Amino acid sequence: MSLRVIVVDDERERAALVTQALTANGFQVVAVLGAGACPAHRVTELAADVIIVDIDSPDRDMLEDMRRVTFDCGRPVVMFAQDGNPETIRAAVEAGVSAYVVDGLKPERVKPVVDVAIARFRQFQELRSELGRTKATLAERKLVEKAKGILMRQRGCGEEEAYRLMRKMAMDRKVRLADIANRIIEAAQLLG
Amino acid sequence: MAKARLEKTRLTLGMVPLVDCAPLAIARERGFFAAMGLDVEISRESSWASIRDKVAVGVLDGAHMLAPLPLAMSAGVSPVGVPMMTGLALSLGGTTVTLANAVWDRLAAINPGAARMRPLPATLLRRLVEADREEGREPLTFASVHPVSSHTYDLIAWLDSGGIAVDRDVRLVVVPPPQMVARLSAGDIAGVCVGEPWGALAMRQGLGRVILTSGDVSPGRVEKVFAVTRAWAEAHPETHLAVLEALIGAARWCDDNRAETAEILARPHLLNLPVGAVAAPLLGEDSLPGDLIRFHRPAANVPWRSHALWYLDRMAQYGQLPPETDRLRLAETVFRPDLYRLAATRQGVDVPPDEEEPII
Numbered sequence: 401m402s403l404r405v406i407v408v409d410d411e412r413e414r415a416a417l418v419t420q421a422l423t424a425n426g427f428q429v430v431a432v433l434g435a436g437a438c439p440a441h442r443v444t445e446l447a448a449d450v451i452i453v454d455i456d457s458p459d460r461d462m463l464e465d466m467r468r469v470t471f472d473c474g475r476p477v478v479m480f481a482q483d484g485n486p487e488t489i490r491a492a493v494e495a496g497v498s499a500y501v502v503d504g505l506k507p508e509r510v511k512p513v514v515d516v517a518i519a520r521f522r523q524f525q526e527l528r529s530e531l532g533r534t535k536a537t538l539a540e541r542k543l544v545e546k547a548k549g550i551l552m553r554q555r556g557c558g559e560e561e562a563y564r565l566m567r568k569m570a571m572d573r574k575v576r577l578a579d580i581a582n583r584i585i586e587a588a589q590l591l592g
Numbered sequence: 593m594a595k596a597r598l599e600k601t602r603l604t605l606g607m608v609p610l611v612d613c614a615p616l617a618i619a620r621e622r623g624f625f626a627a628m629g630l631d632v633e634i635s636r637e638s639s640w641a642s643i644r645d646k647v648a649v650g651v652l653d654g655a656h657m658l659a660p661l662p663l664a665m666s667a668g669v670s671p672v673g674v675p676m677m678t679g680l681a682l683s684l685g686g687t688t689v690t691l692a693n694a695v696w697d698r699l700a701a702i703n704p705g706a707a708r709m710r711p712l713p714a715t716l717l718r719r720l721v722e723a724d725r726e727e728g729r730e731p732l733t734f735a736s737v738h739p740v741s742s743h744t745y746d747l748i749a750w751l752d753s754g755g756i757a758v759d760r761d762v763r764l765v766v767v768p769p770p771q772m773v774a775r776l777s778a779g780d781i782a783g784v785c786v787g788e789p790w791g792a793l794a795m796r797q798g799l800g801r802v803i804l805t806s807g808d809v810s811p812g813r814v815e816k817v818f819a820v821t822r823a824w825a826e827a828h829p830e831t832h833l834a835v836l837e838a839l840i841g842a843a844r845w846c847d848d849n850r851a852e853t854a855e856i857l858a859r860p861h862l863l864n865l866p867v868g869a870v871a872a873p874l875l876g877e878d879s880l881p882g883d884l885i886r887f888h889r890p891a892a893n894v895p896w897r898s899h900a901l902w903y904l905d906r907m908a909q910y911g912q913l914p915p916e917t918d919r920l921r922l923a924e925t926v927f928r929p930d931l932y933r934l935a936a937t938r939q940g941v942d943v944p945p946d947e948e949e950p951i952i
Contacts, residue, residue, distance in 0.1 A: 440765075455642055458639050460638075460639045481672045493672075
């Protein structure tokens with residue numbers, strides 16, 4: 401029987417990535433929850449076996465095993481770590497994944513679920529930093545264009561000459577072209 | 593002069609938004625870390641589980657922790673367990689139990705005089721619990737911040753003083769500190785035991801009343817510690833001592849400058865709360881005791897082994913520790929007053945002798 405998984409993640413696009421990958425691997429995602437949805441209460445109701453939780457979710461403390469002290473939860477859940485190997489745990493924490501399983505579930509059945517989640521969390525992280533880099537590059541290009549326009553007006557030179565001047569200045573001062581562009585724009589604003 | 597010997601100067605230290613993270617936050621904001629040649633980033637974490645896991649795998653160099661957490665991690669009973677070490681207590685006391693208004697009103701209807709007492713007699717709550725049972729109502733639910741915490745043990749002790757047993761008479765659940773106020777507001781929780789300023793904030797928002805403080809149950813008990821993995825401590829001995837030295841200076845500053853400590857802690861990147869609510873538990877306002885939380889005096893920074901043993905005894909009592917655990921050995925390897933003494937001596941702070949170890 402395929403494992404039933406709850407995904408707890410406020411990041412909706414990431415949750416969608418994980419859900420899609422889990423389904424493709426033959427697991428059944430029975431719920432995708434945001435923070436504050438008290439996943440512990442849903443475990444019994446949804447007959448879930450595994451809960452994949454964003455490591456920074458405040459709900460994690462609620463899932464922590466109360467052992468004999470209490471926690472009257474029909475299906476006691478424990479963090480998937482004790483039986484897992486240290487590399488899996490490190491990879492999970494670094495990717496931002498934590499996993500809870502219904503007590504007694506065999507680690508070899510759970511590990512594939514955790515591995516899928518780790519892979520998708522990583523993929524999402526890469527996508528996001530890639531997006532960040534693209535945005536930064538575009539922003540820098542705009543700055544350089546603007547500074548070039550200022551130089552062309554002030555010096556009455558052509559586009560290539562303005563670009564050459566800026567690049568030389570950047571190299572002489574050992575700073576990035578975007579920083580030089582910023583200074584030119586700021587100076588122009590100051591001088592009106 | 594210390595700089596040259598530091599094994600690592602750029603550190604990331606974790607904290608949970610609570611008043612008792614003050615020594616860490618102040619050491620960063622007021623330059624105590626910088627003075628030791630350390631460049632520290634404070635990482636605000638949303639749960640104790642997150643702090644535990646990130647310290648265990650090295651994403652964080654060290655962190656603000658519930659005092660029994662490094663013990664549980666070292667005993668191998670927490671999900672992610674590695675040998676831990678603490679050379680410094682960050683605070684004594686500082687937790688409160690807040691009862692939701694709806695529950696308090698029902699207690700006041702039974703006995704208005706007793707309901708106004710603090711600590712509120714748990715026997716009064718038992719009358720309510722019994723009445724609820726006769727009427728076939730759902731049992732009341734109380735919340736603690738973590739299974740292994742002073743909060744859990746204080747709640748159980750207070751309920752027990754009124755003949756109320758967890759599971760049999762009331763439910764106990766875990767809710768992270770920053771969500772306590774929202775859960776009180778939602779109305780499905782009867783009472784919460786949490787570190788300040790969350791009790792003061794609940795009172796200020798008109799959601800409940802503080803009926804018990806840590807001082808009523810276990811005055812002078814170590815509440816939070818600064819903990820690192822043993823492996824980290826062994827790889828970075830000088831850096832570790834430099835952090836402890838900075839924290840000792842910062843803790844002393846916190847005790848001496850409570851209003852300013854509140855103002856700094858309230859800032860958006862730290863607690864992100866109204867300054868009045870943060871100041872109340874630090875200054876003893878809103879009817880909270882003035883000595884609710886202590887950062888440095890009297891000998892508040894010593895990670896006493898007797899306190900580690902007190903926590904280990906509670907853990908054993910509630911089935912959180914395997915019976916064969918060598919508690920004394922665990923206390924001695926995890927709680928390291930010798931490291932505190934070394935750091936305190938370098939800072940010119942008087943250190944109490946061993947034989948003065950306080951028993952809670």
